[in-house]
Structures are given as C-alpha cells and as structure tokens.
Amino acid sequence: MNKIKSLIGDTVLYGLGSIIPRMLNFFLIILHTRIFTTEEYGVFTQLYIWVAVLNVIYLFGMETAYFRFATKAGADETRIFRAAQTFVLGISLLLSATFLVLTPSIASALAISDHPEFISWLAILMFVDAAVSIPFARLRLQRKATLFAVAKIINVLIQIGLNFYFLFVIYDPSIGIGYVILANVIANLFYIIFFLKTLLNWRPAIDRELFSSMFKYSFPIMITGLAGMVNEMFSRQMLANWLPPNFYPGESSKSALGIFGANYRLSVIMTLAVQAFRFAAEPFFFSHANHKDSPWLFAKINHYFTILCCFILLTVSVNLDILQYFLGESYRDGLVIVPILLAGIMFLGIYYNFSVWFKLTDKTYYGTIITIGGVVLTVSLNYLLIPHWGYIGSSWATLACYFSMAMVCYALGQKYFPIPYKLADELGYLFFAFILIQVSSFVKIPNQIMATGFHTMLMIFFLAITYWRERKYWSSSVD
Secondary structure, X not given: OHHHHHXXXXXXXXHHHHHHHHHHHHOHHHHHHHHOOHHHHHHHHHHHHHHHHHHHHXXXXXXXXHHHHHXXXXXXXXXXXXXXXXXXXXXXXXXXXXXXXXXXXXXXXXXXXXXXXXXXXXXXXXXXXXXXXXXXXXXXXXXXXXXXXXXXXXXXXXXXXXXXXXXXXXXXXXXXXXXXXXXXXXXXXXXXXXOHHHHHXXXXXXXXXXXXXXXXXXXXXXXXXXXXXXXXXXXXXXXXXXXXXXOOOOOOHHHHHHHHHHHHHHXXXXXXXXXXXXXXXXXXHHHOOOOOOHHHHHXXXXXXXXXXXXXXHHHHHHOHHHHHHHOOHHHHHHHHHHXXXXXXXXXXXXXXXXXXXXXXXXXXXXXXXXXXXXXXXXXXXXXXXXXXXXXXXXXXXXXXXXXXXXXXXXXXXXXXXXXXXXXXXXXXXXXXXXXXXXXXXXXOOOOHHHHHHHHHHHHHHXXXXXXXXXXXXXXXXXX
C-alpha cells in the first residue's frame, strides 16, 4: 500500500505540473474561440496534428528506452542519459533543419502559402521540445516531480502572458492564429534556460553497442507511438478530407475541423489525468518490475485509475451545460462528442496500463502490432462513419479504436505476463457512469442552480456506490 501511496503522491505532483498549466492554457480557449473563426481554428488544429505526429519521430521512443536501460541492475545512468540525449538531439536537428529548408514547399502543400513562417516557427518548436525531453525524463526517474511541475507552470504562464500581449496589444489580423504559435515557441524556449546547466554538462556520446541496444528497444515504441498519434490526431485530418460538401450547412470542412478541435479540448481533464498518471507510472512500473508482488500491485493501480477516470467521465459529461460557456457560440454544436471522446481517452489510459507487460518483457514489437491494428480500425471506421455522422462518427471511431487496443493488449498480456486485473468490475463502473449520464440527459431542469444541484447528486451517488463496493478491496490493500 505504501508503494501505491507513493505513486499517488507522484501522480498528484505530475498532475500539478500538467493540470495547472493545461487548465490555465485551457482558459485560452475562451479567448481563441471568440477571436478566431472556426475556419482559422481549423488551420491551427491541422498544423498541430502534424506537430503531434512528428514529435513522436523526434523523440524516437528514447524516453521509454532511457527508463528501461537506466533502471537495469548495475546500469550507469549518466552513460544512458548521454546516449539518449545524443540520439534525440541528432535526429531532431536533422529533421528541423530539413523543415526549415523546405518551408515554402511544406507551406504550399498545407495550403498556407501566405504564412510560410508558421512552418519555420513549428520546426523550432519541435526541436526545443525534443532537446528537453530526456532532461524531463531524468527528472521523472529521479522523482523530482516538484521541479517538473514548476517548469511546466512557468512555461504556460509565459504563454498566457504572450497570448494577451499579442492578441490585445500588438494584434495584426494578417498574422492571426500565428500569434498563438509564436507564443508557444517563445514560451518553450524558457525550457532551454531551465535546463541550461544540464545541457551544458551534457557531452555527445557515441556508444555503438549501447546505441544498438537502445535502438532495437525504442524503434518499435516509436512506431507504436506514431501509429497511436495517427489514431489520436488523424481522425481530425480525415474529417477535413472525407466530410461531404455542405454536410454542415454554411460551414466548410475546415470549420467542422475547428469545431471538432475546440470540443476535443473540453476532454482536457481526462487527458491530463491520463498524462499525469503516465508520467508517474512509467518509471514506477520499471522500478518495481522485479518485485514478487508486482502483478498484484499493477492490478490494484489499474483498478483505482479506472474508477477515477469513470468519475471524471461522469463529472464532465453531466456538467456540459456549464462547460459549454468556455466555447464561443459557433463551436457549441459539437458538445455531443465530448462524452464519447472522454471514454476513448480513458481506454487509451487503460491501454497504457495494460501495455506494461510488453515493455517489461522486452516484447515491444507487440505494441507496434496492436497499434497498427488500431490505425487500420481508425481509418476504416472514419471512412465509413464520417460521410454519415460527421464528427460524431469520427468520435465513435476513436472510442472503438482505443477500446479494441486495450482489450487485445489485455488478452495478450495475460499470456506473457499474467496480471489479475478486475476487468469485469472496471467495465461495470464505466457502464454505471454511462447510465447516470443518460439519466442526466433525460431529466431536463430549466433552472441552472437546480440542474447543477441534481448533477452534483448524481456525482455523489456514484462516489457513494463506489465507496460501498470498494471498502473490502481497499481494506485488503491496506492489509
């Protein structure tokens, strides 16, 4: 139980480092969806799709490889760190230099020929993010979660300040959404200052034997991450490409993409829970892999994680009548997709938990196979559903993909690294949360105060039933 409490403590700190910045950044959506048109926001969403996908290639799975090799018995952490940092800096420098040279061609291909500077700024952004990724991983391994949180919070405060300065003081409509990108770039340069000592002390390390071993481990993880990012991000791109003309009267496909992207951001609380947990859990899993009670411990962790995610799903979904005001009016038609996306992101988090087996057994190629299967499913379902259901179909494709990946990963894991997950109970909590969400949608209360009170009662009811069912399980944890 002390180990679980330790993980919870780290998750809270990483949560502060992720949740506070993301929540502060989340409030910018109030600003952006009132200043920029849905089409402008669609351009922004499209550009960051590519950034998210390319970031996976920039990092090349080296964060996970660093954790794996640095936690092996007798490992020289400094040697592992220098090797990982050398690899990441080398590949990211090559990629960003290529994008800077090809900026006009890339801008033309993305239909933003009037703003080639956007591509240059994003190339710099991706290089900086990659340059500090392994130093951030080192903080996680050393359990310096407070430093991690401080860096993330300062970064987003800079972003918010720059957004207000750019959009209210020196705003030029010809730059438009580019101000948001520029604020992101300048704020991320702060990380170079934050890690200046670490970066100055780093020395390139060309270690062929170590590189070879780390490459063999990280390459399937990179492919898995790339396929996973395609699942997460390219559903939006497919929406822009496969949405029939005039599907949404008076709106272009880029407008629909902007609405989808803005409503996707309302699922930020679930995303943050998954991200904070992953930051804490990944080094935790590797550190406890050889303990005799690790299967039992991992099962407990997934159980509590799933309950928390179900509560987040319920809380956000029943309070959309309030959360809708974070969006401009022209974006609110997409609110229906939020509960579906929340459930999808929850299963992505569960998949991360289930995936521990192939990372600990060095069978990372299974992750590649599972995720590529998810890509095939995502593309197929988007192709079938978008022409009929628009962004609602794309949302269901996301949920179906992550659910399938989690279940396949679970089935394979029970063969190679059996863990006694309480899968039936966890799916039961999800079903219970969805029943309460449906109750909330059927009971229409015009008075906002009374409606919020009713929604709060549903949330308390979920917690009460959970406490009643979990008392025995929690007691066994304490014992």
